[in-house]
Amino acid sequence: MKYDAIIIGGGIIGASIAYNLTKQGMRSVAVFEKNYISSGSTGRCGGGIRQQWASPENCKLAVKSVHLFEKLDQELGFDTEYYQGGYLLLAFTDEEVEQFRKNVVMQQGAGVPVRLIGVDEVAAKFPFLDTSDLKAAAHCRTDGHINPMLVNQAYADAAKRNGADIHLFTEVVRIVRDRDRINSVITADVRTFETGVLINAGGGFSAEVAAMAGITIPTRPQRHEILITEPLEKFMDPMVIDFHHHIYFRQTKHGSVVMGYGDPHEPYTHNIQGSLEFLKTMSLMITKVVPAMKKVKIVRQWAGLYNMSPDAQPILGKVPGVSNYYQAVGFSGHGLMLAPAVAELMAELIVTGRTSMDISDLSIDRFAGRTEFKLEKAVV
Amino acid sequence: MSSEQDRDIIICRCEDITEREVRECIRRHGLTTVDEVRKILRAGMGLCQGKTCSALVRRILAEETGKKAEDIGLPSARQPAKPVEFGIFLQEGDR
Structure with missing residues (x-):
């Protein structure tokens, strides 16, 4: 053959x-x-799709991908649950705000409809977030997520x-x-x-x-852990990423919330076992950012590999x-x-x-x- | 498993998925394992984590593929065994 x-x-x-x-x-x-x-x-x-990157190479590829994602269901004849609900990046320190400011200029130059927004606007538009320690956020309305x-x-x-x-x-x-x-x-x-x-x-x-x-x-392979909650009434449009607490989360079409925590000290191995340590850390981080999560139930946890390059x-x-x-x-x-x-x-x-x-x-x-x-x- | 007119019976009660939908999904995508059906159709992804429907999906797969049910693996079990609140994992002061 x-x-x-x-x-x-x-x-x-x-x-x-x-x-x-x-x-x-x-x-x-x-x-x-x-x-x-x-x-x-x-x-x-996690299923996120964003064009908000720090490197121009990633930005260019992501912008082109979003143009293709927008026509993909029609081209492939499949409902992939692609949803352009936006993507919100949270900044909790002055350094992060400064980095976001630079990134936004570069990203806008690459054609990404992104803008930096203040805490008041974040609080008004995304009331599920605890904004008490927040400094600013970057939001891109054409980002979103998909069912992987x-x-x-x-x-x-x-x-x-x-x-x-x-x-x-x-x-x-x-x-x-x-x-x-x-x-x-x-x-x-x-x-x-x-x-x-x-x-x-x-x-x-x-x-x-x-x-x-x-x-x-x-x-090199690196484990990343993730979980999903029980289905909830729709409460969030954008996917949210928070580099400060190393977490991201999104609400699926089904209503459940998918979230992950990236442990900066995770070794390079093929291990994809879910851990109790992850549940503890994830619970602490997500309830800081979305306090109402305290009463929400976790249904399932798992892990997968990032394929890291230098x-x-x-x-x-x-x-x-x-x-x-x-x-x-x-x-x-x-x-x-x-x-x-x-x-x-x-x-x-x-x-x-x-x-x-x-x-x-x-x-x-x-x-x-x-x-x-x-x-x-x-x-x- | 059932005659043509019975195929609207619910296989996955958590996610409200019928026998007809399971069979159509298997045929459309050429599936052979319970894990594949689970990932595409959500059968077994609900609150009970497939405790009831996994065995039923396996029997349907056996019929559709002509294999023995015991030769078709059951899906990978993922913790927690029962849904549990985030609050449980917090220290007393953070709850």
């Missing part, structure tokens, strides 16, 4: 690249997923309709490479599939996928020395929201050799010979 392109990973990145490759005319495309669609990081993530599992399935279904093969419960265990070229992959059930190009969309396991091809990449920005494109290997990895917790743009650009790169938006700043070359990086700070 021979494909023009094999993608490893059936999360949002793999599924959306598969769809875009078929859309751009590639005939035989396959996804290999060791579990099922959205079983990894995508199906475990549904949008992942939507892309996979659409790719399949366009002729892609989606191999579920099929783990790739070996990548056969001859000098600068990858020839084939071998699956756990000992089948060999030749390929024209190989795309690493391995998410939390991207470094392991690259290693099978003899390629070393600087991505500067918390994705690593896209080719690597030196291998002619037919591509990667879209290291999203550092924001792969879902960047997926539509990244997938379109990656497919352009693979099919035509160039991209309609310059993403060369995000190639692995940026790390060559460097040990210190300008970190994307707007990450929880």
